[in-house]
């Protein structure tokens with residue numbers, strides 16, 4: 001591989017490309033709305049493909065509409081070193097979530113061209129379809145199909161609120177590719193991403209060396225009490241489903257605090273029935289989202305919640321059904337890939353720390369089928385999935401430099 005301290009990407013060019021892409025689906029408050037497989041998503045894809053072709057890449061599109069831009073290697077029969085992320089956004093999304101990881105990959109290709117560096121292995125930049133899950137649930141569907149988590153038919157059949165499926169919309173925008181989704185050997189995969197949390201900025205650190213993804217357990221709770229009139233029903237005989245739910249909210253928060261700093265514990269949804277001001281609530285639907293990088297801690301959180309919920313049900317004179325709807329094991333990333341990221345940051349002298357990804361990313365799916373790691377950079381106030389999402393140009397530049405070095409180390 002190429003040596004030397006002047007291995008660098010062109011930070012200005014990367015920033016300019018980000019701002020150019022941000023014009024597609026720009027929102028009034030300075031954010032982006034490029035929902036998956038809309039006309040705007042097509043425009044973003046077209047721009048990316050054009051840029052990649054101008055940089056000499058060949059383009060392959062698979063059946064889930066994932067785009068792979070390839071810069072050939074000296075031995076083009078070798079498995080590629082791949083990077084990438086997503087171009088789709090939330091309805092009120094920002095300019096960096098996902099698109100940074102895609103365009104940082106493109107910038108690596110452009111910089112390799114500038115420096116006349118030939119790599120032993122091919123280098124590929126991937127765009128994963130529908131990462132956000134905002135238009136089509138579930139999120140990260142196309143990287144999941146690629147990794148064999150779901151089969152292709154399931155992926156293509158996912159529908160939006162109007163009943164339009166991913167398969168139909170891929171056809172419509174011209175991105176229903178014919179190459180197989182998955183089954184491809186990847187030598188190493190790196191995803192560069194804004195942290196979407198406050199840790200790096202708070203600690204004044206430039207690079208997050210991502211060691212893995214948190215485990216997640218999601219639950220749906222049905223609480224059954226009894227509706228009755230808010231006036232004539234004496235306090236001791238009430239079976240107030242919302243009171244039970246409130247106690248569960250408090251319990252979930254306590255569990256999160258008890259397993260800090262690794263734990264996240266959230267009640268994000270509460271539907272109260274009949275939701276009328278003078279009726280004691282008879283039924284509540286609610287959700288719980290538990291996350292932790294340590295499987296033992298996550299299991300303890302599960303047990304504590306179940307025992308606590310049983311106690312609350314009795315004390316509140318309600319029935320509570322707990323249904324677990326998702327169980328993702330914590331996923332450690334590949335040690336060698338993590339080390340490549342660390343070395344990239346160290347060689348340039350960037351401050352860095354190990355960090356676990358709190359959010360889900362396409363890399364978490366790819367990690368199931370290929371050696372993987374991620375590179376985080378800070379974002380202002382840790383805010384993401386928001387139009388004000390922002391990052392400093394020097395962070396953008398730094399993450400790209402680390403990506404360049406990590407990829408070069410693995411591509412030879």
Ligand SMILES: [Zn+2]
Nearest residue numbers: 086097098131
């Ligand atoms: Zn993202």
